[in-house]
Amino acid sequence: MTNPAVVGIDLGTTFSLAAFVENGRPKVVRDNNGVALVPSCISFHDDGSVLVGSAAKARALSDPEHTIFSVKRLMGRTLADLERELKLIPHQIVERETDTGRKVLRVKIAGHEYTPEELSALILREVRTRAGNPTKAVITVPAYFDDSQRQATRDAGRIAGLDVLRIVNEPTAAALAYGLDKRGSGTIAVYDLGGGTFDCSVLALSEGVFKVLSTNGDTYLGGDDFDRALMQVAASEMGVDLTTRDAELLQYLRDAAERTKIALTSAESAEMRVELPSHAFTRVFTRAEFETLIKPHIDRSIDRCRSALRDAALTPAQVDEVVLVGGSSRIPYVRKRVAEFFGRTPHTDLNPDEVVALGAAVQADILTSGRRDMLLLDVVPLSLGIETLGGVVDKVIHRNSTVPVRHTSRYTTGADKQTAILLNIYQGERELTKDCRFLGTFKLGGIPPMPAQFAQVDVTFLVNQDGMLTVSAKELRSGAAATVTIQPAHGLTPAEVDQLVTDSIQNAEADFTERRMVELRNKAATDMRHTEKALATAGERLTPEQRAKIATATTDLRAAIGVSDLAGLQHAIDAFGAATNPLAHLLMNEVLKQALGGADPEKLDATKL
Ligand code: ADP
Ligand code: MG
Secondary structure: OOOOOEEEEEEOOOEEEEEEEEOOEEEEOOOOOOOOOEEOOEEEOOOOOEEEOHHHHHHHHHOHHHEEOOHHHHOOOOHHHHHHHHHHOOOEEEEEEOOOOOEEEEEEEOOEEEOHHHHHHHHHHHHHHHOOOOOEEEEEEOOOOOHHHHHHHHHHHHHOOOEEEEEEEHHHHHHHHOOHHHHOOEEEEEEEEOOOOEEEEEEEEEOOEEEEEEEEEEOOOOHHHHHHHHHHHHHHHHOOOOOOOOHHHHHHHHHHHHHHHHHHHHOOEEEEEEEOOOOEEEEEEEHHHHHHHHHHHHHHHHHHHHHHHHHOOOOHHHOOEEEEEOHHHHOHHHHHHHHHHHOOOOEOOOOOOOHHHHHHHHHHHHHHHOOOOOOEEEEOOOOEEEEEOOOEEEEEEOOOOEEOEEEEEEEEEOOOOOOOEEEEEEEOOOOEHHHOEEEEEEEEOOOOOOOOOOOOEEEEEEEOOOOOEEEEEEEOOOOOEEEEEEOOOOOOOHHHHHHHHHHHHHOHHHHHHHHHHHHHHHHHHHHHHHHHHHHHHHHHHOOHHHHHHHHHHHHHHHHHHHOOOHHHHHHHHHHHHHHHHHHHHHHHHHHHHOOOOOOOOOOOOEEEO
């Protein structure tokens, strides 16, 4: 093998591996024994040495305290995100704050503390060494990874000495590995069932260009669940309590269960053997029994496929190609269920645990050779927007928009002589800021003092290929401008993403009413404030009848603001508008003339124009 300069790396929860393109064909990097998969496992020794891969996995049995798995689950997370993980990881995890106030997670292991990025870097370094030390790489991540998880992965690559050319979604890489781009156009579903995670993505291909239409998944669904199901049966029959703190026994049982599971992929029945001084046990499992055990998990994965199709507004029959990814997709029952659901035979020619790395290698080759003219497009997993008056999120980029994506919305100032505008950026599907995730904030200053609603501020959101968000704002009359790149201090868990999406569907109607109410109340208050001021300057020039009409309309409007009646409030606002119309006409020129004066920097809200 010639040493490749650039590789594609599948940094998996359970296994990692690299691939590269040689003579126009992608191939995985294998060791002298022909093994490509590197267990994503690290062990630390008292003498300071560190083992990565199968050597570390072997050590897990006898020395679980010095061994760590599933680091991928910790990437880009905060302690608050990790409630579920903490129970499964036998190491103390702490959170430290850096000088810049950014939260950093650290795993305590063998008397030292490591960040998840550093631990992943150890795995990447091992994979990199096996590939002959390339300097550039494309690294894949689950489609569900959010900004901070992608950033953490990128950082891990850097720590491992790699120039990370791009972060690519795993399902997109899988479709590339099968060369599906060559079919020109069509719809592709990618079903990826790995060790601990499940992903389903729907891709559209047109004129050889991929676009991810939707993604869905579950970060707690995979082969580990099937191992656990077998373990539970064995443990109950053996009289072993699985809540035991005997880490060695648990690890032994887990290994025995996994071996049985893998045997059942190619045989109708398999024996699970436990041969420990303390415990001896033998049990035959049939494939049918195993299928009953895993059925609820597979049902759940099919539900996720259904959701992904719904997001893409497609039926199973509209899917042209189905690709199977992940070691667990070797299970015959999984293949059968996927084939049934989509009504077609899935692609299975490539090894399902190598296909992502192969696709990453193809992508790496495209990026470095410039030979092929192909774009890879992915989607924004959650809507992005800014806070407007009253805690309402105005969505600038919608969920499932294809990246790169850029969108501009226009806002204005809500107060007279407002010289700055504060932009609070949120991620989420709900209408109100309190139900969305705060991503960051920045201030656009230098706006010349003008009457309320005169400034025109264009706010542009740009999400690049890697899913990073940049927000820029420009006031059109003065040219004042500011830009910020959002690097969230932490990420959303996929479960939260799911929850946010479900919440938003369930609460859509209530949200909408609440949002309209907030908007209308804001409008009413602003209108009244302006009228009050206008009356002070020009009230004398109105007729007594006109003034009386305004007084009545004001009383009615004030009353309507106090009750939760959307139609009533809208009506009062319209009546108020009609009553104040003569005043508005009178004042048009007046306002323009007395426009300039001192600033009112306290009022910073953005107002939708
Ligand atoms: P990752 O989650 O890192 O993407 P993989 O895609 O490599 O992991 O999948 C690993 C999972 O696949 C493990 O749970 C492993 O037990 C399972 N697996 C591998 N080979 C088989 C097989 N022949 N039959 C059933 N499960 C398998
Ligand atoms: Mg995988």
